[in-house]
Amino acid sequence: MNRKRLFQVIGVVTVINILSRFFGFVREVMIGYHFGTSSLADSVVLAYTIPNFLYLVLGGAVTTAYISIFSKMSNDIEKQRFHNTVFTYMLIFLLLITAGLMVFAKPIVAFFFSGLAGSQLLMTSQLFMITAPSALFLVFSMWFSGILNAQDQFYGAAVAALVNNGMFVLLVVLLYPFCGIYAYGWGAVASAAVMLLILFVQLRKNNLHRFQFQLVTTEPEYIARMLKIAVPVLFGGATLQLYIFIQRMFASQLEAGYVAALNYALKFVQLPQVILMTSVTTVIYPMLAKKTAEKDYGGISSIFFRGLKSLFMIIVPVSVFVYFYAEEMVKLIFEYGSFTAQSTKMTAMMLKIFIIGMFAQAANLFITRFFYAMEKSFVPVATGMISVFGVNILIIKLFIGKYGADAVAWGTTVSAIVQFLMLVVASVVQLRLQPEKEAQWLRLILYALCATIAAAIIHKYIDFHHHIANIFIGGLTFVLVSLLLLKSFRLMSFQRLPMMK
Numbered sequence: 001m002n003r004k005r006l007f008q009v010i011g012v013v014t015v016i017n018i019l020s021r022f023f024g025f026v027r028e029v030m031i032g033y034h035f036g037t038s039s040l041a042d043s044v045v046l047a048y049t050i051p052n053f054l055y056l057v058l059g060g061a062v063t064t065a066y067i068s069i070f071s072k073m074s075n076d077i078e079k080q081r082f083h084n085t086v087f088t089y090m091l092i093f094l095l096l097i098t099a100g101l102m103v104f105a106k107p108i109v110a111f112f113f114s115g116l117a118g119s120q121l122l123m124t125s126q127l128f129m130i131t132a133p134s135a136l137f138l139v140f141s142m143w144f145s146g147i148l149n150a151q152d153q154f155y156g157a158a159v160a161a162l163v164n165n166g167m168f169v170l171l172v173v174l175l176y177p178f179c180g181i182y183a184y185g186w187g188a189v190a191s192a193a194v195m196l197l198i199l200f201v202q203l204r205k206n207n208l209h210r211f212q213f214q215l216v217t218t219e220p221e222y223i224a225r226m227l228k229i230a231v232p233v234l235f236g237g238a239t240l241q242l243y244i245f246i247q248r249m250f251a252s253q254l255e256a257g258y259v260a261a262l263n264y265a266l267k268f269v270q271l272p273q274v275i276l277m278t279s280v281t282t283v284i285y286p287m288l289a290k291k292t293a294e295k296d297y298g299g300i301s302s303i304f305f306r307g308l309k310s311l312f313m314i315i316v317p318v319s320v321f322v323y324f325y326a327e328e329m330v331k332l333i334f335e336y337g338s339f340t341a342q343s344t345k346m347t348a349m350m351l352k353i354f355i356i357g358m359f360a361q362a363a364n365l366f367i368t369r370f371f372y373a374m375e376k377s378f379v380p381v382a383t384g385m386i387s388v389f390g391v392n393i394l395i396i397k398l399f400i401g402k403y404g405a406d407a408v409a410w411g412t413t414v415s416a417i418v419q420f421l422m423l424v425v426a427s428v429v430q431l432r433l434q435p436e437k438e439a440q441w442l443r444l445i446l447y448a449l450c451a452t453i454a455a456a457i458i459h460k461y462i463d464f465h466h467h468i469a470n471i472f473i474g475g476l477t478f479v480l481v482s483l484l485l486l487k488s489f490r491l492m493s494f495q496r497l498p499m500m501k
Contacts, residue, residue, distance in 0.1 A: 012155065013158045017162075018274075023168070025268075027165065030173075034176065037346050044260075047130075047185065050132075063142050063145070065233060066147075066226060067149075082223075083211070086223075087212075094136040101128070101129075102132045130185030130188075137192035137195065141160065144196070144200065148206070151208065156198070159198070160195045160198040164195035165191070171186065239384035240365075243412045258405040261349075262405060262409065264334060265330075268329075268347075269322075269361075291303060297433075309444065311363055319358045321455055321475060321478050322358075323356070323455070324455045326348040326351045328471050353410055354413060357413030359420075386422070391418050392412060393411070395410055395414055396411040440491070450489075451481070454478065454482075
């Protein structure tokens, strides 16, 4: 695929992925509209947790490892046997997992979310039992998407994910008047099944749909290599999902509504984070692949640090603005139906804490790609596990009794910052990346401090006593001030970002 064609594909897929994320966010807004920050909202959020965890963590690990091995195989017969073996054991494993989740729904929910009891435990268990089959559909969808992407068939996979999120929203709208809260369970399963069907059709169009049962493999070395790759990818890629899982485990022990409030706030942070990350990674990753193949370590260092600077310049101003206007923004987006003023206060407080770690979360994802590209996966895995199971849980355990849900949010934020610092040090020590001008980083930090002061002043003194007017006028003023600050600190000419030099 030539360079021009590559960027065309990246552009189209990026737009589709952003639309897909948007529909996913609309789903959260609908939960807020129907249930606010009630125990029912908590039940809906908790019912999705395990299927989504399996989808993103297990599906991502299997797909990454499969593509890594399959793409290096040259014998077509060996390829088909390997393909069949992976299909067979994935199907058996996921059928057993799905059956176990459905049969033991209540004990599983009670074990992981120990704060639930009575009617809330029953409702969550019922919803979980309905959504459990989506795990099978979602993991296979991830694998099918990977097979298509490995054959440069990017559009089908992206469209299928968009249809999944869009159909989920549509089904909830159609079914809620008849099924009530259970519309969310049936919507999750049906939309995941449709996504899998669309992907299978795409595989069939490209003659990639041949699957046969093969319990005995004649290529055990390929399976062993796949597992060797999958395990570190599974743990390395699980960091964010483990944060979410642990948040919900602890939040389930608090009063009703905090599981939902944490979920709304985190999704609010993730939407702009993904969009802003995409604007940088769309340009960065093709260049990284080229420099890695050429073993141009000077070029890799340049991409690494200029990419970090660009992320900082893009994400930090957004984070600062959202921090000061958190309550107004939550009110604008969520405060309808059952989402009350109290729900807004709960969610806005969580949002303020999460937004402090927004740059660190995005930078961690960015940095780990460099380690994987250079085949050094231990550091992302180790730093992720230390952050999630060490720093995160320690902060929650120490402070949840006094600060409640705030401690859960701070656990995620502080541990993300700690991991970021560890990854930066490791990138210099292990990857031997050479930092660029230290003076520019000092100017970036001074810019962030000045932007924070400016946002605080704008929020305090530009007040029209209406949340929409405050967001619009305050946002426009802050953008102008931020651009002037960037210019004043010589961080950008209006034509060039640092990564483009």
